[in-house]
Amino acid sequence: MAANVNIVANVKRLMDVSKRHFVPAPKVDSSLVSIKPKEDLGLVPKVDLKEWLGFTRVCFCKKNKTLDAIFKQKRMVLELFERTRSGRKNCVYSGIESFEESEERGNGGEEREREGVDLGELGVFKERIIRVLETRGFGEKRPLKLSNEELLCLLGFFNQEGVFFQ
Numbered sequence: 001m002a003a004n005v006n007i008v009a010n011v012k013r014l015m016d017v018s019k020r021h022f023v024p025a026p027k028v029d030s031s032l033v034s035i036k037p038k039e040d041l042g043l044v045p046k047v048d049l050k051e052w053l054g055f056t057r058v059c060f061c062k063k064n065k066t067l068d069a070i071f072k073q074k075r076m077v078l079e080l081f082e083r084t085r086s087g088r089k090n091c092v093y094s095g096i097e098s099f100e101e102s103e104e105r106g107n108g109g110e111e112r113e114r115e116g117v118d119l120g121e122l123g124v125f126k127e128r129i130i131r132v133l134e135t136r137g138f139g140e141k142r143p144l145k146l147s148n149e150e151l152l153c154l155l156g157f158f159n160q161e162g163v164f165f166q
Contacts, residue, residue, distance in 0.1 A: 008039065008049070014031075015032050016029055016030070051166045056151070067142070068139040068140065080125070080163060081121070084125070129158070138150075138157075
């Protein structure tokens, strides 16, 4: 949640409030925070917020796992593949080979299909994910330890490789 708020607002802790100041007393202390929208200051990064929210949802579903472990799960690869493929019907991304072009260059119609998913295309898609993580040095990092700037860069690298999250 902090990463999502920090992308659109500046957050500043003003003071801590002891649990003893509440009736009935909660089990934890609280903090009073100030949230000022970056929009007013012209500081909001140029990012599709739906794409950002989808990306952070994926990254922080298991925040203590490494990014390699998160993105190499079969279920995650398949889910991202489906999201990307359905999103491509409505959008055109320049400089990225379409899946149809990839298929034409592929293995001459010998693709096996499982549940409507071409395993050849899925393999190419997984390679794109692995390439981003390995070549950019993010594979062994944990989302919890990354700054918003690093997360934004990683999202940009994924989008350049044709991996989308909305």
